[in-house]
Amino acid sequence: MATATTVSRALPSLPSDWSAEKDFKPVGSITASTQRTIEPVGPHFLAHARRARHKRTFSEDDR
Amino acid sequence: MAEKGAGVAPGDRCAIGISFGNSYSSIACTIDDSPVVIANEDGDRQIPTLLSYVDGEEYTGNQAKALLVRNPKNTVVAFKDFLGQDFKSIDPTHCHAASHPEDKNGSICFTIQDKPEGEASTVTVSEISTRYLRRLVQSASDYIGKTVTSAVVAVPTNFGEKQREALIKAAQEADLEVLQLINEPIASVLAYDARPEATLEDKIIVVADLGGTRSDVAVVASRGGLYTLLATAHDYEYAGAQLDKVLMDHFAKEFMKKNANVDPRENARSLAKLKAESEATKKALSIGTNANFSVESLAEGIDFQMTINRLRYETIARKVFEGFNRLVEGVIKKARLDVLDIDEVILSGGTSHTPRIASNLRSIFPATTTVLAPSTSPSALNPSELQARGAALQASLIQEYESEDIDQSTHPAVTTVKHISNAIGVLTLSEDGETFTPVIAPETAVPARRTIHVDAPKEGGTGAQAQGERVEGG
Ligand SMILES: Nc1ncnc2c1ncn2[C@@H]1O[C@H](COP(=O)(O)OP(=O)(O)OP(=O)(O)O)[C@@H](O)[C@H]1O
Ligand SMILES: [Mg+2]
Numbered sequence: 001m002a003t004a005t006t007v008s009r010a011l012p013s014l015p016s017d018w019s020a021e022k023d024f025k026p027v028g029s030i031t032a033s034t035q036r037t038i039e040p041v042g043p044h045f046l047a048h049a050r051r052a053r054h055k056r057t058f059s060e061d062d063r
Numbered sequence: 064m065a066e067k068g069a070g071v072a073p074g075d076r077c078a079i080g081i082s083f084g085n086s087y088s089s090i091a092c093t094i095d096d097s098p099v100v101i102a103n104e105d106g107d108r109q110i111p112t113l114l115s116y117v118d119g120e121e122y123t124g125n126q127a128k129a130l131l132v133r134n135p136k137n138t139v140v141a142f143k144d145f146l147g148q149d150f151k152s153i154d155p156t157h158c159h160a161a162s163h164p165e166d167k168n169g170s171i172c173f174t175i176q177d178k179p180e181g182e183a184s185t186v187t188v189s190e191i192s193t194r195y196l197r198r199l200v201q202s203a204s205d206y207i208g209k210t211v212t213s214a215v216v217a218v219p220t221n222f223g224e225k226q227r228e229a230l231i232k233a234a235q236e237a238d239l240e241v242l243q244l245i246n247e248p249i250a251s252v253l254a255y256d257a258r259p260e261a262t263l264e265d266k267i268i269v270v271a272d273l274g275g276t277r278s279d280v281a282v283v284a285s286r287g288g289l290y291t292l293l294a295t296a297h298d299y300e301y302a303g304a305q306l307d308k309v310l311m312d313h314f315a316k317e318f319m320k321k322n323a324n325v326d327p328r329e330n331a332r333s334l335a336k337l338k339a340e341s342e343a344t345k346k347a348l349s350i351g352t353n354a355n356f357s358v359e360s361l362a363e364g365i366d367f368q369m370t371i372n373r374l375r376y377e378t379i380a381r382k383v384f385e386g387f388n389r390l391v392e393g394v395i396k397k398a399r400l401d402v403l404d405i406d407e408v409i410l411s412g413g414t415s416h417t418p419r420i421a422s423n424l425r426s427i428f429p430a431t432t433t434v435l436a437p438s439t440s441p442s443a444l445n446p447s448e449l450q451a452r453g454a455a456l457q458a459s460l461i462q463e464y465e466s467e468d469i470d471q472s473t474h475p476a477v478t479t480v481k482h483i484s485n486a487i488g489v490l491t492l493s494e495d496g497e498t499f500t501p502v503i504a505p506e507t508a509v510p511a512r513r514t515i516h517v518d519a520p521k522e523g524g525t526g527a528q529a530q531g532e533r534v535e536g537g
Contacts, residue, residue, distance in 0.1 A: 004514035007500055009491035013520040027490055033481040036291050038508050039249045040473040041457055042256065044288025048508075049472035052480075058512045 080454025086275025147229030250453025301386030
Protein backbone atom coordinates (compact mmCIF):
# COMPACT_ATOMS: atom_id res chain seq x y z
CA MET A 1 0.00 0.00 0.00
CA ALA A 2 1.59 3.18 -1.13
CA THR A 3 -0.72 5.56 0.61
CA ALA A 4 -0.18 6.32 4.28
CA THR A 5 -2.81 7.31 6.78
CA THR A 6 -1.98 10.42 8.77
CA VAL A 7 -2.90 10.39 12.43
CA SER A 8 -2.99 13.80 14.08
CA ARG A 9 -2.30 12.47 17.56
CA ALA A 10 1.21 12.19 18.93
CA LEU A 11 3.05 9.11 20.07
CA PRO A 12 3.68 8.85 23.82
CA SER A 13 7.22 9.59 25.01
CA LEU A 14 9.50 6.71 25.80
CA PRO A 15 10.75 6.37 29.36
CA SER A 16 13.97 8.37 29.71
CA ASP A 17 15.99 5.23 30.50
CA TRP A 18 14.76 3.49 27.36
CA SER A 19 17.64 2.08 25.37
CA ALA A 20 16.34 -0.67 23.13
CA GLU A 21 17.14 -0.83 19.49
CA LYS A 22 15.17 1.27 17.03
CA ASP A 23 13.23 2.98 19.79
CA PHE A 24 10.63 0.28 19.46
CA LYS A 25 8.65 -0.69 22.51
CA PRO A 26 6.16 -3.55 22.24
CA VAL A 27 3.19 -2.83 24.48
CA GLY A 28 1.29 -6.02 23.82
CA SER A 29 1.70 -9.34 22.13
CA ILE A 30 0.14 -10.54 18.94
CA THR A 31 -2.78 -12.84 19.61
CA ALA A 32 -3.42 -15.98 17.63
CA SER A 33 -3.82 -15.81 13.92
CA THR A 34 -6.05 -18.02 11.79
CA GLN A 35 -5.34 -19.78 8.52
CA ARG A 36 -7.62 -18.40 5.87
CA THR A 37 -7.77 -18.45 2.11
CA ILE A 38 -7.17 -15.27 0.20
CA GLU A 39 -9.07 -15.12 -3.06
CA PRO A 40 -6.74 -15.54 -6.03
CA VAL A 41 -8.22 -12.52 -7.77
CA GLY A 42 -7.13 -8.99 -8.60
CA PRO A 43 -3.85 -7.14 -9.16
CA HIS A 44 -2.80 -7.18 -5.50
CA PHE A 45 -3.20 -10.93 -5.33
CA LEU A 46 -0.88 -11.30 -8.33
CA ALA A 47 1.74 -9.33 -6.42
CA HIS A 48 1.18 -11.53 -3.36
CA ALA A 49 1.55 -14.68 -5.48
CA ARG A 50 4.78 -13.35 -6.96
CA ARG A 51 6.22 -12.68 -3.50
CA ALA A 52 5.03 -16.02 -2.15
CA ARG A 53 6.33 -18.08 -5.05
CA HIS A 54 9.70 -16.38 -5.06
CA LYS A 55 9.80 -16.18 -1.27
CA ARG A 56 10.37 -12.45 -1.42
CA THR A 57 9.55 -9.81 1.15
CA PHE A 58 7.78 -6.57 0.33
CA SER A 59 11.08 -4.66 0.32
CA GLU A 60 12.77 -7.19 -1.98
CA ASP A 61 9.75 -7.10 -4.24
CA ASP A 62 9.99 -3.31 -4.47
CA ARG A 63 13.49 -3.46 -5.94
CA MET B 64 -8.85 -24.03 -8.36
CA ALA B 65 -6.37 -25.40 -10.85
CA GLU B 66 -8.07 -25.05 -14.18
CA LYS B 67 -6.84 -27.52 -16.72
CA GLY B 68 -7.15 -25.45 -19.82
CA ALA B 69 -7.52 -26.58 -23.38
CA GLY B 70 -3.94 -25.33 -23.49
CA VAL B 71 -4.02 -22.20 -25.58
CA ALA B 72 -0.66 -20.44 -25.81
CA PRO B 73 -0.83 -17.05 -24.03
CA GLY B 74 0.01 -15.20 -27.23
CA ASP B 75 -2.90 -16.79 -29.09
CA ARG B 76 -5.52 -16.06 -26.48
CA CYS B 77 -8.56 -13.87 -26.76
CA ALA B 78 -10.11 -13.88 -23.30
CA ILE B 79 -13.43 -12.71 -21.92
CA GLY B 80 -15.28 -12.76 -18.61
CA ILE B 81 -18.48 -14.77 -18.24
CA SER B 82 -21.23 -14.62 -15.67
CA PHE B 83 -23.20 -17.84 -16.15
CA GLY B 84 -26.43 -17.77 -14.13
CA ASN B 85 -29.45 -20.02 -13.93
CA SER B 86 -31.64 -17.18 -15.16
CA TYR B 87 -29.38 -14.81 -17.10
CA SER B 88 -25.79 -14.76 -18.30
CA SER B 89 -23.48 -11.95 -19.35
CA ILE B 90 -20.25 -11.68 -21.31
CA ALA B 91 -17.65 -8.94 -21.04
CA CYS B 92 -14.26 -8.02 -22.40
CA THR B 93 -11.85 -5.22 -21.56
CA ILE B 94 -11.01 -2.35 -23.85
CA ASP B 95 -7.99 -0.33 -22.69
CA ASP B 96 -8.27 -2.09 -19.32
CA SER B 97 -11.85 -1.06 -18.70
CA PRO B 98 -14.60 -3.64 -18.78
CA VAL B 99 -17.27 -3.59 -21.46
CA VAL B 100 -20.37 -5.78 -21.18
CA ILE B 101 -21.19 -7.17 -24.61
CA ALA B 102 -24.67 -7.14 -26.17
CA ASN B 103 -25.61 -10.22 -28.15
CA GLU B 104 -27.17 -10.16 -31.63
CA ASP B 105 -30.56 -9.25 -30.10
CA GLY B 106 -28.99 -6.27 -28.34
CA ASP B 107 -29.23 -7.88 -24.89
CA ARG B 108 -26.56 -7.62 -22.20
CA GLN B 109 -28.52 -9.80 -19.79
CA ILE B 110 -28.93 -12.89 -21.89
CA PRO B 111 -31.55 -15.35 -20.63
CA THR B 112 -29.90 -18.73 -19.93
CA LEU B 113 -32.15 -20.78 -22.20
CA LEU B 114 -32.04 -22.94 -25.30
CA SER B 115 -35.09 -23.71 -27.38
CA TYR B 116 -35.47 -25.82 -30.51
CA VAL B 117 -38.03 -25.34 -33.27
CA ASP B 118 -37.79 -27.44 -36.46
CA GLY B 119 -34.20 -28.26 -35.62
CA GLU B 120 -33.29 -24.60 -35.30
CA GLU B 121 -31.59 -23.54 -32.06
CA TYR B 122 -32.71 -20.36 -30.30
CA THR B 123 -31.16 -18.78 -27.21
CA GLY B 124 -31.59 -15.73 -24.97
CA ASN B 125 -34.77 -13.71 -25.21
CA GLN B 126 -35.77 -15.45 -28.44
CA ALA B 127 -35.78 -18.79 -26.62
CA LYS B 128 -37.55 -17.27 -23.62
CA ALA B 129 -40.39 -16.07 -25.87
CA LEU B 130 -40.78 -19.67 -27.06
CA LEU B 131 -41.68 -20.85 -23.54
CA VAL B 132 -45.31 -20.08 -24.36
CA ARG B 133 -45.73 -22.27 -27.42
CA ASN B 134 -42.77 -24.62 -27.25
CA PRO B 135 -42.11 -25.37 -23.56
CA LYS B 136 -41.20 -29.07 -24.02
CA ASN B 137 -38.29 -28.26 -26.32
CA THR B 138 -37.04 -25.38 -24.20
CA VAL B 139 -34.41 -25.91 -21.53
CA VAL B 140 -34.25 -23.48 -18.60
CA ALA B 141 -32.52 -23.10 -15.21
CA PHE B 142 -29.98 -25.86 -15.90
CA LYS B 143 -26.72 -24.30 -14.82
CA ASP B 144 -26.76 -25.38 -11.16
CA PHE B 145 -27.45 -28.98 -12.29
CA LEU B 146 -23.93 -29.24 -13.75
CA GLY B 147 -21.87 -31.84 -11.89
CA GLN B 148 -24.74 -32.77 -9.57
CA ASP B 149 -26.53 -36.03 -8.82
CA PHE B 150 -30.13 -36.22 -9.96
CA LYS B 151 -31.18 -36.86 -6.36
CA SER B 152 -29.72 -33.60 -5.10
CA ILE B 153 -31.32 -31.18 -7.57
CA ASP B 154 -34.47 -29.13 -7.23
CA PRO B 155 -36.33 -29.14 -10.57
CA THR B 156 -38.94 -26.54 -9.48
CA HIS B 157 -37.86 -23.92 -11.99
CA CYS B 158 -38.10 -26.36 -14.90
CA HIS B 159 -41.78 -26.94 -14.21
CA ALA B 160 -43.04 -25.07 -17.28
CA ALA B 161 -40.23 -26.25 -19.59
CA SER B 162 -38.28 -29.42 -20.38
CA HIS B 163 -38.01 -31.54 -17.22
CA PRO B 164 -34.68 -32.89 -16.03
CA GLU B 165 -34.44 -36.69 -16.08
CA ASP B 166 -32.11 -39.25 -14.60
CA LYS B 167 -30.22 -41.23 -17.26
CA ASN B 168 -27.57 -43.60 -15.88
CA GLY B 169 -26.80 -41.18 -13.09
CA SER B 170 -26.46 -38.09 -15.26
CA ILE B 171 -29.04 -35.35 -15.61
CA CYS B 172 -30.62 -35.14 -19.05
CA PHE B 173 -33.34 -33.36 -20.99
CA THR B 174 -35.42 -34.97 -23.74
CA ILE B 175 -35.91 -32.46 -26.54
CA GLN B 176 -36.78 -32.50 -30.21
CA ASP B 177 -33.65 -30.72 -31.41
CA LYS B 178 -33.61 -32.04 -34.99
CA PRO B 179 -36.04 -31.20 -37.80
CA GLU B 180 -37.39 -34.73 -37.80
CA GLY B 181 -36.94 -38.15 -36.25
CA GLU B 182 -36.91 -39.07 -32.62
CA ALA B 183 -36.37 -36.66 -29.74
CA SER B 184 -32.83 -36.57 -28.34
CA THR B 185 -31.74 -37.11 -24.79
CA VAL B 186 -29.19 -34.42 -24.07
CA THR B 187 -27.07 -34.24 -20.91
CA VAL B 188 -26.91 -31.05 -18.87
CA SER B 189 -23.23 -30.95 -19.78
CA GLU B 190 -24.06 -30.91 -23.51
CA ILE B 191 -26.80 -28.29 -22.96
CA SER B 192 -24.25 -26.10 -21.15
CA THR B 193 -21.74 -26.61 -23.95
CA ARG B 194 -24.29 -25.51 -26.54
CA TYR B 195 -25.28 -22.49 -24.51
CA LEU B 196 -21.67 -21.46 -23.82
CA ARG B 197 -20.93 -21.82 -27.53
CA ARG B 198 -23.64 -19.27 -28.25
CA LEU B 199 -22.23 -16.86 -25.67
CA VAL B 200 -18.74 -17.26 -27.09
CA GLN B 201 -20.08 -16.70 -30.60
CA SER B 202 -21.74 -13.43 -29.55
CA ALA B 203 -18.51 -12.29 -27.90
CA SER B 204 -16.40 -13.28 -30.91
CA ASP B 205 -18.74 -11.39 -33.24
CA TYR B 206 -18.44 -8.29 -31.09
CA ILE B 207 -14.66 -8.44 -30.67
CA GLY B 208 -14.05 -9.48 -34.27
CA LYS B 209 -11.73 -12.29 -33.16
CA THR B 210 -12.39 -15.84 -32.06
CA VAL B 211 -12.69 -15.97 -28.29
CA THR B 212 -10.50 -18.81 -26.98
CA SER B 213 -10.53 -18.38 -23.22
CA ALA B 214 -12.54 -17.12 -20.29
CA VAL B 215 -12.67 -16.44 -16.60
CA VAL B 216 -16.05 -17.61 -15.30
CA ALA B 217 -17.68 -16.40 -12.09
CA VAL B 218 -19.29 -19.14 -9.95
CA PRO B 219 -21.22 -19.17 -6.66
CA THR B 220 -19.10 -19.62 -3.51
CA ASN B 221 -20.75 -22.98 -2.82
CA PHE B 222 -20.05 -24.38 -6.29
CA GLY B 223 -18.52 -27.75 -5.43
CA GLU B 224 -15.44 -29.44 -6.87
CA LYS B 225 -17.56 -31.70 -9.12
CA GLN B 226 -19.55 -28.75 -10.40
CA ARG B 227 -16.34 -26.89 -11.17
CA GLU B 228 -14.95 -29.87 -13.07
CA ALA B 229 -18.22 -30.27 -14.98
CA LEU B 230 -18.27 -26.60 -15.93
CA ILE B 231 -14.66 -26.66 -17.13
CA LYS B 232 -15.39 -29.77 -19.17
CA ALA B 233 -18.55 -28.30 -20.70
CA ALA B 234 -16.55 -25.22 -21.67
CA GLN B 235 -13.77 -27.31 -23.18
CA GLU B 236 -16.32 -29.09 -25.33
CA ALA B 237 -17.32 -25.64 -26.59
CA ASP B 238 -13.63 -24.98 -27.45
CA LEU B 239 -13.37 -22.58 -24.57
CA GLU B 240 -10.37 -22.65 -22.26
CA VAL B 241 -11.32 -21.80 -18.69
CA LEU B 242 -8.44 -19.70 -17.38
CA GLN B 243 -9.88 -19.55 -13.90
CA LEU B 244 -13.14 -19.91 -11.99
CA ILE B 245 -13.57 -17.05 -9.55
CA ASN B 246 -16.09 -16.54 -6.78
CA GLU B 247 -19.03 -14.35 -7.81
CA PRO B 248 -18.95 -11.92 -4.85
CA ILE B 249 -15.23 -11.36 -5.42
CA ALA B 250 -15.88 -10.62 -9.09
CA SER B 251 -18.37 -7.95 -7.97
CA VAL B 252 -15.90 -6.43 -5.52
CA LEU B 253 -13.23 -6.34 -8.23
CA ALA B 254 -15.63 -4.58 -10.61
CA TYR B 255 -15.97 -1.76 -8.09
CA ASP B 256 -12.31 -1.70 -7.00
CA ALA B 257 -11.08 -1.46 -10.59
CA ARG B 258 -12.89 1.79 -11.27
CA PRO B 259 -10.38 4.59 -11.93
CA GLU B 260 -11.84 6.70 -9.10
CA ALA B 261 -11.62 3.89 -6.52
CA THR B 262 -9.18 4.27 -3.64
CA LEU B 263 -7.48 1.37 -1.96
CA GLU B 264 -8.90 1.15 1.53
CA ASP B 265 -9.19 -1.60 4.10
CA LYS B 266 -12.86 -2.38 4.49
CA ILE B 267 -15.41 -5.04 5.33
CA ILE B 268 -17.84 -5.57 2.48
CA VAL B 269 -21.14 -7.41 2.30
CA VAL B 270 -21.98 -8.58 -1.21
CA ALA B 271 -25.68 -9.40 -1.59
CA ASP B 272 -26.24 -11.20 -4.89
CA LEU B 273 -29.98 -11.37 -5.42
CA GLY B 274 -30.68 -13.40 -8.56
CA GLY B 275 -33.58 -15.22 -10.16
CA THR B 276 -33.54 -18.66 -8.54
CA ARG B 277 -31.15 -18.04 -5.66
CA SER B 278 -29.75 -15.37 -3.39
CA ASP B 279 -26.18 -15.53 -2.15
CA VAL B 280 -24.61 -13.25 0.40
CA ALA B 281 -20.96 -13.01 1.37
CA VAL B 282 -18.94 -11.04 3.91
CA VAL B 283 -15.55 -10.11 2.47
CA ALA B 284 -12.55 -8.57 4.20
CA SER B 285 -10.70 -6.33 1.76
CA ARG B 286 -7.19 -5.67 3.05
CA GLY B 287 -4.62 -3.93 0.92
CA GLY B 288 -6.44 -5.16 -2.18
CA LEU B 289 -6.41 -8.79 -0.96
CA TYR B 290 -9.84 -10.34 -0.48
CA THR B 291 -10.81 -12.93 2.12
CA LEU B 292 -14.25 -14.51 2.45
CA LEU B 293 -15.33 -14.40 6.10
CA ALA B 294 -18.80 -15.95 5.75
CA THR B 295 -21.32 -16.91 3.09
CA ALA B 296 -25.02 -17.79 3.00
CA HIS B 297 -27.25 -19.18 0.28
CA ASP B 298 -30.99 -19.11 -0.10
CA TYR B 299 -33.12 -20.78 -2.75
CA GLU B 300 -36.48 -19.58 -1.49
CA TYR B 301 -36.24 -15.81 -1.68
CA ALA B 302 -35.12 -14.64 -5.11
CA GLY B 303 -36.49 -12.99 -8.25
CA ALA B 304 -38.70 -15.92 -9.29
CA GLN B 305 -40.52 -15.59 -5.96
CA LEU B 306 -41.29 -11.97 -6.79
CA ASP B 307 -42.63 -13.02 -10.20
CA LYS B 308 -44.85 -15.48 -8.35
CA VAL B 309 -46.23 -12.75 -6.08
CA LEU B 310 -47.23 -10.72 -9.13
CA MET B 311 -48.58 -13.76 -10.99
CA ASP B 312 -50.89 -14.56 -8.08
CA HIS B 313 -51.94 -10.92 -7.86
CA PHE B 314 -52.82 -10.59 -11.55
CA ALA B 315 -54.46 -14.03 -11.68
CA LYS B 316 -56.75 -13.06 -8.82
CA GLU B 317 -57.59 -9.73 -10.46
CA PHE B 318 -58.34 -11.55 -13.70
CA MET B 319 -60.62 -13.95 -11.86
CA LYS B 320 -62.58 -11.07 -10.32
CA LYS B 321 -63.78 -10.32 -13.82
CA ASN B 322 -63.74 -13.86 -15.15
CA ALA B 323 -64.88 -16.11 -12.36
CA ASN B 324 -63.80 -19.74 -12.67
CA VAL B 325 -61.06 -19.01 -15.21
CA ASP B 326 -57.72 -19.33 -13.45
CA PRO B 327 -54.87 -18.50 -15.84
CA ARG B 328 -52.56 -20.48 -13.57
CA GLU B 329 -54.30 -23.73 -14.42
CA ASN B 330 -53.46 -23.78 -18.09
CA ALA B 331 -49.82 -24.19 -19.11
CA ARG B 332 -49.95 -21.66 -21.92
CA SER B 333 -51.78 -19.05 -19.84
CA LEU B 334 -49.35 -19.62 -17.01
CA ALA B 335 -46.38 -19.03 -19.30
CA LYS B 336 -47.88 -15.75 -20.54
CA LEU B 337 -48.72 -14.72 -16.99
CA LYS B 338 -45.16 -15.39 -15.87
CA ALA B 339 -43.47 -13.58 -18.74
CA GLU B 340 -45.60 -10.46 -18.35
CA SER B 341 -45.31 -10.49 -14.55
CA GLU B 342 -41.52 -10.46 -14.83
CA ALA B 343 -41.67 -7.56 -17.30
CA THR B 344 -44.04 -5.64 -14.99
CA LYS B 345 -41.71 -6.30 -12.05
CA LYS B 346 -38.75 -4.85 -13.94
CA ALA B 347 -40.81 -1.81 -15.00
CA LEU B 348 -41.65 -1.19 -11.33
CA SER B 349 -37.93 -0.78 -10.60
CA ILE B 350 -37.90 2.31 -12.82
CA GLY B 351 -41.41 3.75 -12.68
CA THR B 352 -43.88 4.17 -9.85
CA ASN B 353 -46.57 2.63 -12.07
CA ALA B 354 -46.42 -0.26 -14.49
CA ASN B 355 -48.72 -1.81 -16.97
CA PHE B 356 -49.60 -5.50 -17.16
CA SER B 357 -51.10 -6.40 -20.48
CA VAL B 358 -51.57 -9.80 -22.13
CA GLU B 359 -53.50 -10.61 -25.24
CA SER B 360 -55.60 -13.71 -24.85
CA LEU B 361 -54.39 -14.47 -21.33
CA ALA B 362 -56.87 -17.33 -20.87
CA GLU B 363 -59.76 -18.64 -22.94
CA GLY B 364 -59.18 -15.94 -25.50
CA ILE B 365 -59.75 -13.13 -23.00
CA ASP B 366 -57.37 -10.16 -23.13
CA PHE B 367 -56.28 -8.71 -19.81
CA GLN B 368 -54.89 -5.30 -18.98
CA MET B 369 -54.32 -3.45 -15.72
CA THR B 370 -51.86 -1.16 -13.98
CA ILE B 371 -50.17 -1.63 -10.65
CA ASN B 372 -48.34 0.98 -8.63
CA ARG B 373 -45.08 0.44 -6.84
CA LEU B 374 -46.54 0.79 -3.37
CA ARG B 375 -49.02 -1.99 -4.01
CA TYR B 376 -46.23 -4.21 -5.32
CA GLU B 377 -44.10 -3.46 -2.28
CA THR B 378 -46.97 -4.39 -0.01
CA ILE B 379 -47.69 -7.74 -1.62
CA ALA B 380 -43.99 -8.57 -1.92
CA ARG B 381 -43.11 -7.58 1.64
CA LYS B 382 -42.50 -11.12 2.90
CA VAL B 383 -39.96 -11.80 0.17
CA PHE B 384 -38.22 -8.46 0.74
CA GLU B 385 -37.98 -9.22 4.47
CA GLY B 386 -36.35 -12.52 3.58
CA PHE B 387 -33.46 -10.62 1.94
CA ASN B 388 -32.88 -8.55 5.07
CA ARG B 389 -32.85 -11.65 7.24
CA LEU B 390 -30.39 -13.35 4.94
CA VAL B 391 -28.01 -10.39 5.10
CA GLU B 392 -28.31 -10.04 8.87
CA GLY B 393 -27.72 -13.77 9.26
CA VAL B 394 -24.48 -13.85 7.32
CA ILE B 395 -23.07 -10.87 9.23
CA LYS B 396 -23.78 -12.75 12.45
CA LYS B 397 -22.18 -15.86 10.97
CA ALA B 398 -19.01 -13.80 10.40
CA ARG B 399 -19.26 -12.79 14.08
CA LEU B 400 -19.62 -9.19 13.08
CA ASP B 401 -22.16 -6.48 13.65
CA VAL B 402 -23.82 -4.18 11.11
CA LEU B 403 -21.60 -1.42 12.56
CA ASP B 404 -18.53 -3.29 11.26
CA ILE B 405 -19.71 -3.21 7.65
CA ASP B 406 -18.17 -0.42 5.60
CA GLU B 407 -19.80 -1.19 2.30
CA VAL B 408 -22.73 -3.19 0.93
CA ILE B 409 -22.58 -4.15 -2.74
CA LEU B 410 -25.90 -5.14 -4.24
CA SER B 411 -25.46 -7.41 -7.20
CA GLY B 412 -27.76 -9.55 -9.37
CA GLY B 413 -30.87 -8.51 -11.30
CA THR B 414 -33.21 -8.38 -8.31
CA SER B 415 -30.97 -5.68 -6.76
CA HIS B 416 -32.50 -3.16 -9.18
CA THR B 417 -35.59 -3.15 -6.94
CA PRO B 418 -35.57 0.20 -5.08
CA ARG B 419 -37.38 -1.09 -2.00
CA ILE B 420 -34.95 -3.97 -1.49
CA ALA B 421 -32.06 -1.51 -1.50
CA SER B 422 -33.79 0.92 0.87
CA ASN B 423 -34.76 -1.92 3.23
CA LEU B 424 -31.12 -3.00 3.38
CA ARG B 425 -30.03 0.62 3.75
CA SER B 426 -32.21 0.85 6.88
CA ILE B 427 -30.44 -1.93 8.78
CA PHE B 428 -27.02 -0.31 8.40
CA PRO B 429 -25.68 2.86 10.00
CA ALA B 430 -25.44 5.99 7.83
CA THR B 431 -21.66 5.49 7.60
CA THR B 432 -22.12 2.27 5.61
CA THR B 433 -22.13 2.82 1.85
CA VAL B 434 -24.91 0.89 0.11
CA LEU B 435 -24.09 0.47 -3.56
CA ALA B 436 -27.33 -0.02 -5.51
CA PRO B 437 -28.83 2.05 -8.32
CA SER B 438 -31.48 3.56 -6.06
CA THR B 439 -29.27 4.32 -3.05
CA SER B 440 -26.08 5.55 -4.68
CA PRO B 441 -25.61 7.61 -7.84
CA SER B 442 -22.17 6.08 -8.34
CA ALA B 443 -23.44 2.49 -8.29
CA LEU B 444 -22.63 0.25 -11.23
CA ASN B 445 -25.35 -1.83 -12.90
CA PRO B 446 -25.86 -4.74 -10.46
CA SER B 447 -26.60 -7.08 -13.37
CA GLU B 448 -23.16 -6.41 -14.86
CA LEU B 449 -20.83 -6.68 -11.87
CA GLN B 450 -19.86 -10.33 -12.17
CA ALA B 451 -19.18 -10.23 -15.89
CA ARG B 452 -17.13 -7.06 -15.46
CA GLY B 453 -15.09 -8.56 -12.62
CA ALA B 454 -14.50 -11.77 -14.57
CA ALA B 455 -13.37 -9.77 -17.62
CA LEU B 456 -10.95 -7.74 -15.49
CA GLN B 457 -9.46 -10.93 -14.04
CA ALA B 458 -9.22 -12.40 -17.54
CA SER B 459 -7.23 -9.41 -18.73
CA LEU B 460 -4.93 -9.67 -15.70
CA ILE B 461 -4.02 -13.32 -16.25
CA GLN B 462 -4.41 -13.97 -19.96
CA GLU B 463 -0.71 -13.52 -20.60
CA TYR B 464 0.29 -16.15 -18.05
CA GLU B 465 1.02 -19.76 -18.94
CA SER B 466 -1.74 -22.07 -17.65
CA GLU B 467 0.82 -23.69 -15.38
CA ASP B 468 1.65 -20.32 -13.83
CA ILE B 469 -2.02 -19.66 -13.17
CA ASP B 470 -2.38 -23.09 -11.56
CA GLN B 471 0.62 -22.51 -9.32
CA SER B 472 -0.52 -19.07 -8.24
CA THR B 473 -3.99 -20.27 -7.30
CA HIS B 474 -2.61 -23.28 -5.38
CA PRO B 475 -3.48 -23.49 -1.66
CA ALA B 476 0.24 -23.17 -0.86
CA VAL B 477 -0.03 -19.61 -2.13
CA THR B 478 -3.59 -18.75 -1.14
CA THR B 479 -3.70 -20.20 2.38
CA VAL B 480 -2.09 -17.70 4.69
CA LYS B 481 -2.23 -16.61 8.29
CA HIS B 482 -4.62 -13.79 9.02
CA ILE B 483 -4.29 -11.78 12.22
CA SER B 484 -7.30 -12.04 14.52
CA ASN B 485 -6.92 -8.67 16.22
CA ALA B 486 -5.77 -5.29 15.05
CA ILE B 487 -2.11 -4.34 15.37
CA GLY B 488 -1.44 -0.70 16.07
CA VAL B 489 0.29 1.96 18.09
CA LEU B 490 -0.49 3.90 21.22
CA THR B 491 -1.08 7.56 20.66
CA LEU B 492 -1.91 10.42 23.01
CA SER B 493 -5.39 11.83 23.13
CA GLU B 494 -7.24 13.95 25.69
CA ASP B 495 -8.10 10.84 27.70
CA GLY B 496 -4.57 9.50 27.83
CA GLU B 497 -3.12 6.76 25.68
CA THR B 498 -5.36 5.49 22.90
CA PHE B 499 -4.90 2.48 20.69
CA THR B 500 -4.68 3.49 17.03
CA PRO B 501 -5.05 0.51 14.72
CA VAL B 502 -2.57 0.28 11.87
CA ILE B 503 -3.31 -3.18 10.57
CA ALA B 504 -6.94 -4.27 10.74
CA PRO B 505 -8.12 -7.69 11.92
CA GLU B 506 -8.45 -10.35 9.20
CA THR B 507 -5.43 -9.02 7.35
CA ALA B 508 -3.26 -11.64 5.68
CA VAL B 509 0.34 -11.55 6.86
CA PRO B 510 2.98 -10.56 6.04
CA ALA B 511 1.40 -7.20 5.43
CA ARG B 512 2.73 -3.70 5.14
CA ARG B 513 0.99 -0.49 6.13
CA THR B 514 2.39 2.99 6.64
CA ILE B 515 0.98 5.62 8.95
CA HIS B 516 2.29 9.03 9.87
CA VAL B 517 2.06 9.88 13.54
CA ASP B 518 3.33 13.03 15.23
CA ALA B 519 6.57 12.59 17.17
CA PRO B 520 6.29 12.65 20.97
CA LYS B 521 6.12 16.12 22.46
CA GLU B 522 9.38 15.66 24.41
CA GLY B 523 12.22 13.16 24.18
CA GLY B 524 12.41 9.80 22.44
CA THR B 525 11.39 9.01 18.94
CA GLY B 526 8.32 7.02 19.65
CA ALA B 527 6.88 3.77 20.76
CA GLN B 528 5.33 1.36 18.40
CA ALA B 529 3.81 -2.01 18.95
CA GLN B 530 4.32 -4.35 16.13
CA GLY B 531 3.90 -8.04 15.55
CA GLU B 532 6.36 -10.72 14.68
CA ARG B 533 6.09 -11.92 11.09
CA VAL B 534 4.64 -8.55 10.26
CA GLU B 535 6.87 -6.25 8.35
CA GLY B 536 7.06 -2.71 9.61
CA GLY B 537 6.98 0.33 7.44
N1 LIG C 1 -34.71 -4.14 -13.38
C1 LIG C 1 -35.05 -5.19 -12.64
N2 LIG C 1 -35.87 -5.05 -11.57
C2 LIG C 1 -36.22 -6.11 -10.82
N3 LIG C 1 -35.81 -7.36 -11.05
C3 LIG C 1 -34.99 -7.56 -12.11
C4 LIG C 1 -34.55 -6.49 -12.94
N4 LIG C 1 -33.74 -7.00 -13.90
C5 LIG C 1 -33.66 -8.32 -13.68
N5 LIG C 1 -34.40 -8.67 -12.61
C6 LIG C 1 -34.59 -10.02 -12.05
O1 LIG C 1 -33.35 -10.53 -11.63
C7 LIG C 1 -33.37 -11.95 -11.71
C8 LIG C 1 -32.15 -12.42 -12.47
O2 LIG C 1 -31.02 -12.11 -11.75
P1 LIG C 1 -29.55 -12.33 -12.37
O3 LIG C 1 -29.47 -11.62 -13.65
O4 LIG C 1 -28.61 -11.98 -11.31
O5 LIG C 1 -29.62 -13.84 -12.75
P2 LIG C 1 -28.88 -15.19 -12.32
O6 LIG C 1 -27.59 -14.95 -11.69
O7 LIG C 1 -28.91 -16.02 -13.51
O8 LIG C 1 -29.89 -15.78 -11.25
P3 LIG C 1 -29.95 -17.23 -10.60
O9 LIG C 1 -28.72 -17.97 -10.90
O10 LIG C 1 -30.20 -16.92 -9.18
O11 LIG C 1 -31.18 -17.85 -11.20
C9 LIG C 1 -34.65 -12.32 -12.44
O12 LIG C 1 -35.62 -12.75 -11.50
C10 LIG C 1 -35.06 -11.01 -13.07
O13 LIG C 1 -36.46 -10.91 -13.25
MG1 LIG D 1 -26.27 -15.02 -10.23
